[in-house]
Amino acid sequence: MEALGGQLAEYLPDDCVLALHGDLGVGKTTLVRGIARAWQIKEAVTSPTYNLYTLYQGTRQLIHLDAYRLNASGDIDALMIEDFLESPWCLAVEWPEKISQSIPDDAWHMTLQIADDESHTLRMHRPSPDTRSFVTPNLAD
Numbered sequence: 001m002e003a004l005g006g007q008l009a010e011y012l013p014d015d016c017v018l019a020l021h022g023d024l025g026v027g028k029t030t031l032v033r034g035i036a037r038a039w040q041i042k043e044a045v046t047s048p049t050y051n052l053y054t055l056y057q058g059t060r061q062l063i064h065l066d067a068y069r070l071n072a073s074g075d076i077d078a079l080m081i082e083d084f085l086e087s088p089w090c091l092a093v094e095w096p097e098k099i100s101q102s103i104p105d106d107a108w109h110m111t112l113q114i115a116d117d118e119s120h121t122l123r124m125h126r127p128s129p130d131t132r133s134f135v136t137p138n139l140a141d
Contacts, residue, residue, distance in 0.1 A: 001027035001112075001120065005034020012108065014060070014088035019096035019103050022112035027120065028094045031112070032064050035092065047094070052079060061089040067098040076102045 008031070012018060018035075020028040033045040041058035048054045053065040063081060070076060076099050081091065096103050109125040 001030040002034035002037070004122070005031040005036075006038040007034075008110075009035040009038035012090055015085075016090055017104055017107035018090060018092045019107050019109045020092060020094050020112065021096065021109060023114075026112040026114055028112060029064075031110075032062070032092045032094075035090070036062055036064075053081065055084055057086075061086050063089060063091045064094075065091060066094045068095040070098050075099070 012035070020031065022028055029045070029047045036043075036045045036056055036058065039056075039058035039060045039062060041056045041062060043056055045054075045056065045064065048064050048066045049068060052067075052069065053063055056062040056064070063084070065076075065079075065081070067076070085091075093099070093103065096107075096109075106127040108127060111123045111125075113121045115121060
């Protein structure tokens with residue numbers, strides 16, 4: 001999953017939101033770690049569950065948000081993330097359904113699942129037809 005994140009990093013446009021959908025343990029944070037490595041971020045990338053979000057700086061700024069503990073869109077406004085954004089940035093959001101009203105219409109959506117045979121299925125929903133599709137079905141660990 002980390003290698004796939006590194007590949008995905010090449011396709012993400014500047015100043016974008018990446019909404020990561022999937023159950024607990026499906027690999028959302030591992031995918032974000034791969035994106036971070038591709039953007040030369042050296043820090044350890046872990047789930048920001050308890051601190052809600054973490055800012056990383058490499059060749060691009062990465063903001064990793066875990067929205068699981070947020071209750072409403074107003075909660076994300078209180079975090080003042082927009083005040084910290086420096087272009088080019090990417091806001092990677094785990095559990096985006098918790099703050100669906102705050103996810104912009106032009107966000108990229110990736111759904112991650114693990115099948116019974118332990119293979120991963122990933123579906124990317126891109127915001128516009130001129131953006132390259134990046135869908136990798138049934139990736140085995």
